Amino acid sequence: MQTNPQVLTEEQLRMFETEGYLIVKGLFQPEELRDIDATFEEIGNTVVHGHFEPVLDQEAGDPLKRYPRVMHPHRFNATAKKYMLHKPVMDVLADLYGEEALAAQSMFYYKPPGSRGQALHQDNFYLQVEPGNCIAAWTAIDPADEENGGMLIVPKTSDYALVCPEEADSSESFTTHLVKPPKDRKAVPAIMDRGDVLFFNGNLIHGSYRNKSQNRFRRAFICHYANASATQISSFYRPLFRRDGSEVDLDVNPDGGPCGIEFGTAYPH
DSSP: OOOOOSOOOOHHHHHHHHEEEETTTTOOOOHHHHHHHHHHHHHSSBBBBBBBOOOOOTTTTTTHHHHEEEEOOGTHHHHHHHHHHHHHHHHHHHHHHHHEEEEEEEEOOOTTTOBBBEEEEEHHHHHBSSSSOEEEEEEEEOBBTTTTOEEEEEETTTTTTOOOOEEOTTTSSOOOEEOOTTTOOOOOOOOOOOOOOOEEEEESSSEOOOOOOOSSSEEEEEOOOOOOOEEEGGGGGEEEEOOTOOOOOEEEOOOOOOTTTTTOSSSSS
């Protein structure tokens, strides 16, 4: 049950309901962003086995070998956990869910110049939140646009069923799964300023193109959440956390999803 006062307008709630996504401007304050900058600048020069394994002496070739994404930084870094449970984000999620949210995952993308993007996909294919759905909170740490590989979203696909992915073009996507949008839907760029947060439903088709800029990173702090009434989730995302930081251990979802149990997802989202 939601206990905090509503923070979104009725227009914002309708936007999320009808389009499947919502950008909330300036949800992170400048001092909070500086805190995130410093934290992930330090992490970016280390190796954290199982979470962040860069090739630190990488000078040429794939820039994602030097700057891969950081997986679950909240499991080893207190600052990452603090901002995964950021009150303004949790308040928005409570409005979108109509109940409290549970934090399931954190990630940090550096996306340096020249980096490949991520093929269009659906998040709940990986998280398998049931009953209910996951919601992503995608925070722009750098301004994000078409040049530096900002987010692409396919509006009005939040009620599109989860589908078994096709193989993506590995020359343009660092992940191997591709979900093609319906013929009457097109991907559009989500233009964001530093500190803006993009919220979107777990069935919404989304991804990103290559960072085509010469010298601009496209850093992002990304977290996934489940509704508090959910009872199952994929094993990679356990335990989850309430807004007060206490743990919640949902059951493992045994469903093989649209590809069947013999399909190997190859990587966690």
